[in-house]
Every structure is written in C-alpha cells, then in structure tokens.
Amino acid sequence: MSNQITKLREQISAKKQAIADLDAAGLPDDGAMALWQMHVDRAAADYFKVVGNLATNTIAARQDSDIDFAVATGLVFGQSDKFVIGAIFRHLGPMITDDVKEQFVRIKGDHPPGVSDQKRAADRKRLARELLALERAEEAEIEADLLRGNQVERRADADPAAVLGVPDDVLETLK
Amino acid sequence: MDNPQWAQAAMEKFFRLAGETTGLIAASGGANDRVNDLLWRRREAEQQIVELDEFIGTTYGKNDNVIRQREEAERELQRIAAVLPSAIASRDVIRQKISAAGSVSFAAGSLLVKLGILNPGEVAR
Numbered sequence: 652m653s654n655q656i657t658k659l660r661e662q663i664s665a666k667k668q669a670i671a672d673l674d675a676a677g678l679p680d681d682g683a684m685a686l687w688q689m690h691v692d693r694a695a696a697d698y699f700k701v702v703g704n705l706a707t708n709t710i711a712a713r714q715d716s717d718i719d720f721a722v723a724t725g726l727v728f729g730q731s732d733k734f735v736i737g738a739i740f741r742h743l744g745p746m747i748t749d750d751v752k753e754q755f756v757r758i759k760g761d762h763p764p765g766v767s768d769q770k771r772a773a774d775r776k777r778l779a780r781e782l783l784a785l786e787r788a789e790e791a792e793i794e795a796d797l798l799r800g801n802q803v804e805r806r807a808d809a810d811p812a813a814v815l816g817v818p819d820d821v822l823e824t825l826k
Numbered sequence: 827m828d829n830p831q832w833a834q835a836a837m838e839k840f841f842r843l844a845g846e847t848t849g850l851i852a853a854s855g856g857a858n859d860r861v862n863d864l865l866w867r868r869r870e871a872e873q874q875i876v877e878l879d880e881f882i883g884t885t886y887g888k889n890d891n892v893i894r895q896r897e898e899a900e901r902e903l904q905r906i907a908a909v910l911p912s913a914i915a916s917r918d919v920i921r922q923k924i925s926a927a928g929s930v931s932f933a934a935g936s937l938l939v940k941l942g943i944l945n946p947g948e949v950a951r
Contacts, residue, residue, distance in 0.1 A: 807926040811934040814843070815836035817941070825940060 652803050653796050659789040660806070666782045672763035673774055679765040680755075687751060691744050698737025701725070786813035833943050840938055843931035850924045857917040864910045871902040 677683050704723040712718050721727045724734040740747065766774065790813045796803045805814065812822055829837070878896040882889050935949030 804923055804926055805930045807929040809930050809933075811930070811937040814930060815839055815934050815937065816832055817836060817937065818832055821832070821941065 652801070653792060656789060656792045656796065656803065659785055659792060663782065663785045663789065663806075666778060666785060670775065670778050670782065673766065673771060673778065676763040676771070677765045679767055682767065683755075683765060684752070687748070691740050691748065694733075694737045694740040695744065696737070697733040698741045701734045701737070783810060783813060786810045787816075790814050790816070829943060833941075836934075836938060837943060840931065840934045840944070843927065843934055847924065847927040847931050850920060850927055854917070854920045854924060857913070857920050860913045861910070861917050864906050864913055868903065868906045868910070871899045871906065874899045875903075 678686065701724050705718070705720075708718045708723060724731045786809065790805075790809070793803045793805060811817075875896060878892055878899065881892055882896070885892075932949065935944060938944040939946050939949055
C-alpha cells in the first residue's frame with residue numbers, strides 16, 4: 652500500500668472525526684443556556700399553578716378542610732413532583748443556574764464546541780464534500796496501486812459513490 | 827435508454843468487486859479446511875495419548891512399542907501446535923478481507939440499485 656493511501660486514510664479518518672464531533676456538538680453557550688432557562692421557567696410555572704390553587708382555596712376557606720395541600724399539590728394523584736421541583740427552582744433557581752454554569756465551564760473543554768443549527772448544516776455539507784473528495788482521491792490511488800500490481804484492500808466503510816465514481820450531480824438526485 | 831458512460835464504468839467496477847469477493851470466499855474454503863484438519867488431528871493425538879496412558883497404567887511387562895506410539899503422538903501434538911497459530915491467522919486474514927471486500931461490494935451494489943442502474947436481485951450479500 653502506497654504512502655499516499657496511508658496519508659489519505661489518515662485524512663479521511665480525521666474528517667470523519669470532525670463530522671462526528673459536529674454531530675455530537677450542542678448549541679453555542681447562549682443557546683444552550685436559553686434552553687436551560689426554558690426548563691427553569693417551565694418548572695416555576697408548574698409551581699405557580701399550584702400556588703394559584705392554594706390561594707383560591709385559602710381566600711374562600713371557611714374551615715380547616717377547605718385548604719388541602721395534598722389535593723392542591725397533586726400529592727393525592729401521585730403528581731406532586733412537579734410542584735416540589737417547581738418550588739425548588741422558583742426559590743433556588745438562580746443559585747442552581749449559577750452552579751450549572753460553573754460546571755458547564757469546567758467540562759466545556761471535554762466536549763466539541765457548540766454550533767448553531769445553521770452553521771452545523773453548512774459545516775456538515777462542507778465536511779461531507781471534503782470527505783467525498785478525499786475518498787475519491789483514495790480510490791484513484793488504490794486503482795493506480797492495483798495497476799502497478801500491488802495488493803490493496805479497500806476500507807470496509809469506503810463510500811460506494813467514491814469507489815464507483817458516481818458524479819456529484821447524480822448524487823444530488825438521491826437527496 | 828443507454829446508461830451514461832459513468833454508469834457503465836460503475837457497473838463494470840461493481841461486478842469486478844463482487845468477483846473479487848467471490849474469489850476470496852473460495853480461497854477461504856481452503857484455509858478453513860486446513861484449520862479444521864489440524865484441529866481434528868490434534869483431537870486424535872490427544873485422544874490417543876489418553877488411551878495409551880490407560881494401557882500403560884494397567885499393563886504389566888514391557889511396553890516399548892506403546893511408549894514409542896505415545897512419543898509419536900506427543901511429537902504430532904508439537905507439530906500441530908507449531909503450525910496451528912499461523913493457519914488460524916491466515917484464515918482470519920482471509921475472513922477479514924472477505925468482510926471488508928463484501929461490505930464494499932454490497933454498498934456499491936446497493937447504491938447502483940438506488941440509482942436504478944441494477945436490480946436488487948443482482949446484488950447478493
């Protein structure tokens with residue numbers, strides 16, 4: 652196997668890794684934290700719903716049994732979790748958010764950098780195009796090597812479009 | 827409608843790849859037979875040693891002939907032990923080649939089917 656094929660295979664492997672990293676990447680920091688805040692707000696909204704029920708019961712109460720925590724919080728229906736989680740986030744939300752941000756910064760280096768959906772789509776398209784170009788170059792080298800009488804095995808995950816020399820405009824019709 | 831030039835070339839290449847895989851599969855038969863033969867001979871030699879040991883243990887008097895047979899069986903085991911790893915390794919190399927070549931030719935055939943150049947029946951796994 653020629654050095655050129657080895658070199659191309661290293662580049663192909665790196666390109667595939669770049670695509671995998673892109674696929675595994677989350678949103679940019681502000682987008683990710685906006686998603687987080689959405690969940691905090693949703694939890695708080697669940698809490699306020701119960702608080703509203705409790706206030707209604709309290710304002711109309713004339714005797715002890717008119718206010719029922721178990722009913723108002725959903726405990727009797729086995730659904731008090733939302734109230735409990737909501738209460739925690741309503742009152743400790745900013746502190747929990749600070750802790751999450753701190754952890755976020757700490758582990759950020761272990762994860763691929765975040766990208767917006769638009770950039771992800773554009774980058775993916777570019778990387779796929781570059782990968783196909785590398786695979787085509789590899790296939791050309793393999794064919795040349797085989798013609799020289801050398802033994803070369805194709806990678807099991809070789810792109811069939813590159814192996815068969817299918818033109819780009821034909822591949823476009825498959826999308 | 828005639829296939830364009832690239833489609834013709836792609837089809838020819840697919841059949842070449844499929845042919846290479848078929849050739850490898852045929853070659854793997856010989857490699858499998860070699861490993862199976864060695865494993866069978868090893869089992870036979872081991873069995874013979876057990877039987878000869880039993881005979882030696884229960885028979886009084888001179889057992890020179892039996893001892894010679896046992897030594898020969900031991901030597902057979904050593905000969906097999908010396909060649910079996912390389913026989914298994916070459917069988918595994920062929921298996922690996924079949925796996926890679928088979929994946930490529932199957933993927934190539936599937937793409938040609940998707941492009942309407944081949945019929946599914948022409949692409950055997």
